[in-house]
Amino acid sequence: MSRRASAALAGAAPVFAALGDETRLRVLAQLCREGPLPIARLSDASPVTRQAVTKHLHALARAGLVRRRGPGRRRGQVWELQPRRLDEARQWLDRISQQWDDALERLRAFVEQ
DSSP: OOHHHHHHHHHHHHHHHHHTSHHHHHHHHHHHHHOSBOHHHHHHTOSSOHHHHHHHHHHHHHTTSEEEESSSSSTTOEEEEOHHHHHHHHHHHHHHHHHHHHHHHHHHHHHHO
């Protein structure tokens, strides 16, 4: 793997780590379905506390998957999806999928010989 590819993969690691948590995945799915939402709406649909949802949102924000916008610290703020980072993750999964397809094709060709 080239240095550039290795650095890109290292940059994608926080995204996959953030997506590895069920609560964060649920929050992200809700933002995908419903668009930007305030913390109250996000926590109403969650089995965990509002404080826990806030911590998960901050983890998603550190990974570049969501961002907070609006005035003040709480009132009027909403959280929104940052689709670019999800697209980058999808591209990595597409590459891995293609590598598996190529490996399986080589195996099939070897077995048929």
